[in-house]
Amino acid sequence: MSEIPIKDVTPVNIHEKYDGVAAKQHAGKLYVRAISGFFQKLRTFSLWGLILGYFITPWINLEGHQAVWFDLPTRQFHIWGITFWPQDFILLAWLLIIAAFGLFTITTLAGRVWCGYTCPQTAWTLIFMWVEEKIEGTRNQRIKLDKAPMSASKISKKLAKHSIWLIISLLTGLAFVGYFYPIRDLAPDLLSFSIESSWAIFWLLFFTLATYGNAGWLREQVCTHMCPYARFQAVMFDEDTLIVSYDEKRGERGSGRGTRKKNIDPVKENIGDCIDCNICVQVCPVGIDIRDGLQYQCIGCALCIDACDSVMDKMNYEKGLIRYTNEHALKGNEVHILRPKLIGYASVLIIMFSVFGYTVFNRTPLELDVMRDRGALYTNTSDGRVQNSYQIKIMNMSQEPHDFTIKLAGLEKGELVGKKHINLKNGEVGSLPLSIKASAWELKTSRTDVQFTVTRDDGLEVSKESRFIGPAGG
Ligand code: SF4
Ligand code: SF4
Structure with a gap:
């Protein structure tokens, strides 16, 4: 019976392991080294794009209101020209x-690209780390600063860093609340402490503290321990999924990884291409060593690729010791881009998206509600007829104002009494109290089905059934 090879991947503080940073002083804290390269540029481009989009979107107006506005009091969600009603x-x-x-679908195809290139936690951590680097210096300078005794310079640097973090957090919170509250009124309303904005103050404080805590302090802990996606992503991975991988065959060739002089040919010397510089570990924002294999903490940011490529360049070795690849390619097997699982996910996605698009664009932007007065079955009028009362509710769910007219059907000689026309602004709900009067002797049964039809000025019609109740036997 063949044995299953076991690799010990017991979690360790990698940065302590390689740097000898005292565990007591720095337990759990990662000092991430900045790196530049193709993937870092790609990340910077996508993440800054999303950050700017997040801050700018609430300021964009469309059709007379915010283009993206979750208007909770009126329970209308405006999303780029489409209004969603309750x-x-x-x-x-x-x-x-x-x-x-x-x-x-994207995870099955390309691994955790969402985490590495688009996740808000990654984006805000990127800003916070950039601020940290600008104020406290490079990775080695930050380690030195944290080890140094308290001094005026240390206090001023820490104070500056945390103040800027808090300002960024506050702006993030303001933008977030601006998706639910008219953003142009937000600052004046907050400063006036008006009652209506008390919930806005709560959420502003909540999001300010959450951003400060998550991006400033918790960072990789959010990805490792709090994000459920990290836990169940393995279900979507298969041997053809694109992952960031260390080429063990190449890196550990012959007598394995290790330091060496620059111009040594590793193939001739039968040693691995990995020079064991640990730069790939130092740049990792979640503090893992990719050479230990695929780990659930890896957010697929590819910073270790940039780091290792720069080392390979300096050594005049071929790039790609750490690269985007998949298990099949690493084993030399055939790679299947189109595979049943991926086709399944993609097909479901396309079908759902098509049905959603069709439903959204074919919704009737008009809603009619008819409520019969339950207080009385019917009343007898002075002219000898029977009367039923109704409350008619019309919702103009379109983006323009319209005129609406109510008609009655189902009761041949029934008379609709009350205001039968109404003009409603876009998004407005109108109520019309109406009555139906009919001669008792014309009723064939005590309950007659009637139909109310509302017609918009452009001909759009919606109908609703109700009942007219009269004396038994007519
Ligand atoms: S192992 Fe590489 S890809 Fe994974 S999180 Fe660390 S740096 Fe990013
Ligand atoms: S950066 Fe490359 S060469 Fe350096 S330790 Fe990592 S894998 Fe080895």
């Missing part, structure tokens, strides 16, 4: 399911 919330749930399937 009755459309099923569509929003649908949208979340589509987003989840999108994530499954």
Whole structure:
């Protein structure tokens, strides 16, 4: 019976392991080394794009209001020209399911690209680390600063860093609340401490502290211990999924990794291409050693690729000792880009997206509600007829104002009494108290089905059934 090879990947503080940084002083703290390279540029481009998009979006107006505005008091969600009403919330749930399937599909294809290139936690950590580097210096300078006794210079640097972090957090919180509250009124309302904005103050403080805590202090702990996606991503991975991998065959060739002089040919000397410089470990934002194999903490940021490529360049070795590849390619097997699992996810995604798009763009932007007065079955009028009362509710769910007219059907000689026309602004809900009067002797049964039809000025119609109740036997 063949034995299964076992590799000990017991979690250690990698940075302590390689730097000898005293565990007592720096337990759990990572000192991430800055690196430049192709993937860092790509990340900077995508993450800054998303950050700017996040801050700018609430300021963009479309059709007279914020283009993206989750207006909770009126329960209308405006998203780039489409308004979702409470009755459309099923569509929003649908949208979340589509987003989840999108994530499954992209993860099966390209691993954790979401984490490395688009996740808000990664984006805000990037800003915070950039501020830290600008104020406290490089990785070695930061380690030295933390080890140094308290001094005026140390206090001023820490104070400056935390103040800027808090300002960024506050701006992040303001932008977040601006998706739910008219952003142009937000600052004046907050400064006036008006009652209506008390919830805004709560969420502003909550998001300010959450951003400061997550991006400033917790950082990789959020990805490793708090994010559920890190835990279940393995289900979506297969041997053809694109992952950041260390080429063990090449790196550990012959007598394995180790330091050497620059111009030594590792193939001739039968040694691995890895010079054991540990730069790939120092740049890793989650503090793992990719040479230990694929680990769930890896966010697929590819910074270790940039780091190792720069080392390979200096050594005049071929780049790609750490690279984007997959298990099959590493084993020399055939790679299957299109595979059943991926086709399955992608097909479900396309179907769901098509159904969602069709439903959204074919919704009737008009809602009619008819409520019969339950206080009385019917009343007898002075002219000898029977009367039923109704409350008619019309919702103009379109983006423009319209005129609406109510008609009655189902009761041949029934008369609709009350105001039968109404003009409603976009997004407005109008109520019309109406009555139906009919001669008792014309009623064939005590309950007659009637139909209310509302017609918009451009001909769009919506109908609703109700009942007219009269004396038994007519
Ligand atoms: S191992 Fe490499 S890709 Fe994974 S998180 Fe660390 S630096 Fe990023
Ligand atoms: S950066 Fe490359 S050469 Fe240096 S330790 Fe990592 S894998 Fe080895």
